[in-house]
Amino acid sequence: xxxxxxxxxxxxxxxxxxxxxxxxxxxxxxxxxxxxxxxxxxxxxxxxxxxxxxxxxxxxxxxxxxxxxxxxxxxxxxxxxxxxxxxxxxxxxxxxxxxxxxxxxxxxxxxxxxxxxxxxxxxxxxxxxxxxxxxxxxxxxxxxxxxxxxxxxxxxxxxxxxxxxxxxxxxxxxxxxxxxxxxxxxxxxxxxxxxxxxxxxxxxxxxxxxxxxxxxxxxxxxxxxxxxxxxxxxxxxx
Numbered sequence: 001x002x003x004x005x006x007x008x009x010x011x012x013x014x015x016x017x018x019x020x021x022x023x024x025x026x027x028x029x030x031x032x033x034x035x036x037x038x039x040x041x042x043x044x045x046x047x048x049x050x051x052x053x054x055x056x057x058x059x060x061x062x063x064x065x066x067x068x069x070x071x072x073x074x075x076x077x078x079x080x081x082x083x084x085x086x087x088x089x090x091x092x093x094x095x096x097x098x099x100x101x102x103x104x105x106x107x108x109x110x111x112x113x114x115x116x117x118x119x120x121x122x123x124x125x126x127x128x129x130x131x132x133x134x135x136x137x138x139x140x141x142x143x144x145x146x147x148x149x150x151x152x153x154x155x156x157x158x159x160x161x162x163x164x165x166x167x168x169x170x171x172x173x174x175x176x177x178x179x180x181x182x183x184x185x186x187x188x189x190x191x192x193x194x195x196x197x198x199x200x201x202x203x204x205x206x207x208x209x210x211x212x213x214x215x216x217x218x219x220x221x222x223x224x225x226x227x228x229x230x231x232x233x234x235x236x237x238x
Contacts, residue, residue: 051074
């Protein structure tokens with residue numbers, strides 16, 4: 001899936017604002033292609049704010065989540081509709097850089113993390129900051145190791161209640177019954193809440209193995225996994 005040419009690039013440099021904007025454009029483009037092919041029910045990440053929340057949940061998960069598990073989840077397990085080698089290199093380099101740089105940041109200076117929120121339009125044509133997509137993404141990342149997050153959710157239920165308030169349809173319905181200033185106050189607290197959620201996950205990390213997908217089946221005529229250079233059937237096949 002990932003172009004081998006990316007192995008020669010620095011995939012740890014943080015994305016700058018123009019690159020985040022470009023990644024947002026690519027999510028929109030790829031999402032439209034997926035919907036055209038598979039229909040509206042496709043469950044994929046739709047913007048860079050959702051991806052930022054998703055990645056923070058991945059790198060802060062109580063169990064380590066391998067690339068083989070989180071990367072396909074970006075498109076809901078569907079092969080992304082990438083149309084050229086150049087596009088593949090651009091997409092995957094931006095995805096991996098954001099993941100890797102965020103993982104490094106959370107290891108060294110977690111207090112410096114700033115969430116990437118999106119902007120929505122109001123009825124008067126203005127824009128306002130929205131935390132909804134970010135919360136949807138964080139919940140999506142949690143789903144990769146849901147049970148491991150439960151002790152953290154039980155420890156700080158109010159944080160996870162706020163996450164669901166902005167990241168689920170049930171939360172949207174609940175917000176419609178709340179006072180506007182109450183909702184606004186919770187939204188203003190979200191940057192701090194994002195860092196607290198990450199800290200809770202990382203405090204409970206370690207002790208369980210990395211989550212990985214099952215290794216693909218080796219064909220009889222494929223190179224043997226042992227590295228001998230022989231075909232599998234001529235080497236280690238039982």
